[in-house]
Amino acid sequence: MTREEIIQAENLVYRKPELLNDVPMHYCPGCSHGVVHKLVSEVVAEMGMTEKTIAISPVGCAVFAYKYIDVDWQEAAHGRAPALASAVKRLWPDRLVFTYQGDGDLACIGTAETIHALNRGENITIIFINNAIYGMTGGQMAPTTLLGMKTVTCPYGRDPKLHGYPLKMADIAAQLEGTCYVTRQTVHTVAAIRKAKNAIRKAFEYSMQGKGSNLVEIVSTCNTNWRMSPVKANQWMEENMVPYYPLGDLKDNGK
Amino acid sequence: MAEKEVTLMKGNEAIAHAAIRCGCDGYFGYPITPQSEVLETLAAEKPWETTGMVVLQAESEVASINMVYGGAATGKRVMTSSSSPGISLMQEGISYMAGAELPALIVNVSRGGPGLGTIQPSQADYFQTVKGGGHGDYRLITLAPASVQEMADFVDLAFELAFRYRNPAMILSDGAIGQMMEKVVLPPFKPRRTTEEIAKECPWATTGRIGMRKPNIITSLELRSEEMEQNNLRIQAKYRVIEEKEVRxxxxxxxxxxxxxxxxxxxxxxxxxxxxxxxxxxxxxxxxxxxxxxxxxxxxxxxxxxxxxxxxxxxxxxxxxxxxxxxxxxxxxxxxxxxxxxxxxxxxxxxxxxxxxxxx
Amino acid sequence: MAKMRGATVVDVERCKGCGLCVVACPLKVLALTTKNVNMKGYNYAETVLEDTCTGCTSCAIVCPDGCITVYRKKEE
Known part of the structure; x- marks a missing residue:
């Protein structure tokens, strides 16, 4: 059988999701954002919600998410995406409303908006990319930076006496009465990506069923600012991030 | 014709009643003296049971204005109210709304500053309101009521101007007008717009891709300088039209x-x-x-x-x-x-x- | 047992040469170019063991930029 015989439309088994358009993404090579963008695109389309999705992008690397996924987007001020989403969902209860935020945006400047939106039980999903660093601004310390981890603003390693401790936002979210589903996933292997996709789908479905707020944390990499190759960054994440940010569902009240 | 109903109420209460009557879709606010009666009146009136208007007490003025940003970005008639220190906190959001060309109403029942200042009336927010307040080259359509009647009348007017020009509008009042009671004739009821009307009147709104139209994007960001200059020039041209047509x-x-x-x-x-x-x-x-x-x-x-x-x-x-x-x-x-x-x-x-x- | 035959098509200009597909492939079908680069200057992923591919889609699933399209056909 020749390659040409295999490459036929009827034999297609995987292609870039349709909602992810052809605009080249600005993300660094190997960045986790791209995988999560694909998953979000797939889930929105599979749920048949393309016409009813309103997404909110943050300030940070994902600020331009609106250029890549073909749904309606609002670009929020730094940290405020959950406030936008709260209003949008209350004004448009039949819409699928989600925010897409990084750890600087969600766990630092936007902590208040995040916790209060989740605690009010807004029927939204927050997708939280946690790569333990500020990517867009050039690798500064984030609230989620691990102890001992070096960044350009803690070049000798994060020291709890100087910088306090890495913040476990999903653990906090799970304690809030308003949250329905809180989960922590990764996207560094095929199996992990499948699980992460199921988590996003579950969160979106719960939000549409009016079961409360949902947080899907994706423990991610930032190979550029971690100063590693993409492959090495995935290994480092597994060895260092995952022990501090354990994977799995922290709460599932939607069952 | 039905006789006009004259009632006695505070300026802050008039704002709330007028909002319900003029088809407002959502109010997002945070308590601060001397304007808390706006939120209190809305909470007591329960418009979500009558007109379907959303009323939400936010966690801060920062959250309030960003809720307004989100709601306005979907083409809904949304508003907030606060007083001077809270309005200072909102400046970032107001700048974003001006940059993203979003229509919304912000009511400032101002008090004396600087800082925490006093809860007594003041007009010291004039500069903040008309000269910028937040960052960047932008303008805020500003109406200054001198009576409880005008508090009521300017709610609809501010929304009309905001939507006509896709720009935030402010009612700049003060603690005296907000707190004093006067007779007022409330505006007639006007229904909230339907989804179809919003889609027609606000084709830019992020309502979801109704009919699989092209995605709508609401943002004030543009990293290409040439494009950003064009955005600024377009907004400035709009301001010149407003200066020509809307002086009152x-x-x-x-x-x-x-x-x-x-x-x-x-x-x-x-x-x-x-x-x-x-x-x-x-x-x-x-x-x-x-x-x-x-x-x-x-x-x-x-x-x-x-x-x-x-x-x-x-x-x-x-x-x-x-x-x-x-x-x-x-x-x-x-x-x-x-x-x-x-x-x-x-x-x-x-x-x-x-x-x-x-x-x- | 019927054998599955696969083929991957890499959108060369979209590829940033991150190499995640290379390690994701259980059969080492893909490799990054060593001499050729795309218009952006990246070494890109290419099929090096054409006959080995089973079309499992692992490479495409992990690709952050959605560069890889996969086809699969049962060998008669």
């Missing part, structure tokens, strides 16, 4: 005036009493009351500047609008300022004394 003011006894008071809001009410006293004493004083603070009635003040011997800017602040009056008359006529600070409302008699000084 009230002339009061200006026909024969030899001296002119320029005052807005609460100060304009005092000015009318000043004029009555001064005219009894043979001094012909008139009032020009700017109703829109931006766009400012430069043209009308310039005309009156040619007629009068002196202008007094009466403000409940340390002299802010006086700068715009001087710009308007190009220093061709003396322009003085008088005001009180710290939450003190000037007495008419002390203003009459200032007028007399000008006549010497």
């Amino acid at each position: 003011y009230e002339d009061y006894k200006t026909e024969d005036a030899e001296y002119l008071i320029v005052a807005f809001g609460s100060a304009a009410r005092i000015a009318k009493k000043v004029i009555a006293i001064a005219r009894e004493q043979g001094i012909k004083v008139g009032l020009l009351r700017p109703i829109t603070l931006w766009p400012f009635p430069y043209g009308r003040i310039a005309e009156l500047g040619k007629q009068v011997k002196g202008i007094l800017s009466l403000e409940i602040n340390a002299g802010q609008m006086v700068e715009d009056i001087r710009l308007a008359v190009e220093c061709k006529v003396p322009v003085k300022w008088y005001g009180r600070l710290g939450g003190i409302i000037p007495e008419p008699e002390e203003v009459v004394e200032e007028i007399k000084k000008m006549t010497c």
Whole structure:
């Protein structure tokens, strides 16, 4: 059988999701954002919600998410995406409303908006990319930076006496009465990506069923600012991030 | 025709009732004196059970204005209210809305500053409101009510202007107008717009891709300088149209005036009493009351500047609008300022004394 | 048992040469170019063991930029 015989439309088994358009993404090579963008695109389309999705992008690397996924987007001020989403969902209860935020945006400047939106039980999903660093601004310390981890603003390693401790936002979210589903996933292997996709789908479905707020944390990499190759960054994440940010569902009240 | 219903209420309550009646889709606010009655009245009225209007007490003014940003970005008629320190917190969001060209209403029932200041009335937020407040080149359509009736009337007007020009609009009131009770005729009920009407009137709105139209994106971000300059030029061109078409003011006894008071809001009410006293004493004083603070009635003040011997800017602040009056008359006529600070409302008699000084 | 035959098509200009597909492939079908680069200057992923591919889609699933399209056909 020749390659040409295999490459036929009827034999297609995987292609870039349709909602992810052809605009080249600005993300660094190997960045986790791209995988999560694909998953979000797939889930929105599979749920048949393309016409009813309103997404909110943050300030940070994902600020331009609106250029890549073909749904309606609002670009929020730094940290405020959950406030936008709260209003949008209350004004448009039949819409699928989600925010897409990084750890600087969600766990630092936007902590208040995040916790209060989740605690009010807004029927939204927050997708939280946690790569333990500020990517867009050039690798500064984030609230989620691990102890001992070096960044350009803690070049000798994060020291709890100087910088306090890495913040476990999903653990906090799970304690809030308003949250329905809180989960922590990764996207560094095929199996992990499948699980992460199921988590996003579950969160979106719960939000549409009016079961409360949902947080899907994706423990991610930032190979550029971690100063590693993409492959090495995935290994480092597994060895260092995952022990501090354990994977799995922290709460599932939607069952 | 049904007789118009006259009721007695506070300015803050009038804002809330007018919002429900003018098809407002959502209110997002945070308590602060002296405007808390807006949120309290809405909570008591439960409009979500009648018109379907959303009312949400946010975790902060920062969250409130960003809820307004989100709601406005979907083409809904949304608003917030606060008082000076809270409005300071909202400036980032207001700048984003101006940049993303979103229509919304912000009500400032202002109080004395700086800092935590006082809960008593003040007009010290004039500069913040009409000169920027937040970052970047932008303008805020600003209406200054001088009565409880105007508090009620300006809610719908502000929304109409905001949507006509896709720009945030502010009602700049103060603690006196917000707290005092007066008779008011509330506006007639107007239904909230349907999804179809929003899609038609706001084709830019992020409602979801209805009918699989192209995605709508609401953002103020553009990293390419050439594009960002074009965005700015487009917004500036819009501001010039607003300056040309939307200036509003009230002339009061200006026909024969030899001296002119320029005052807005609460100060304009005092000015009318000043004029009555001064005219009894043979001094012909008139009032020009700017109703829109931006766009400012430069043209009308310039005309009156040619007629009068002196202008007094009466403000409940340390002299802010006086700068715009001087710009308007190009220093061709003396322009003085008088005001009180710290939450003190000037007495008419002390203003009459200032007028007399000008006549010497 | 029927054998599955696969083929991958890499959108060369979209590829940033991150190499995640290379390690994701259980059969080492893909490799990054060593001499050729795309218009952006990246070494890109290419099929080096054409006959080995089973069309499992692992490479495409992990690709952050959605560069890889996969086809699969049962060998008669």
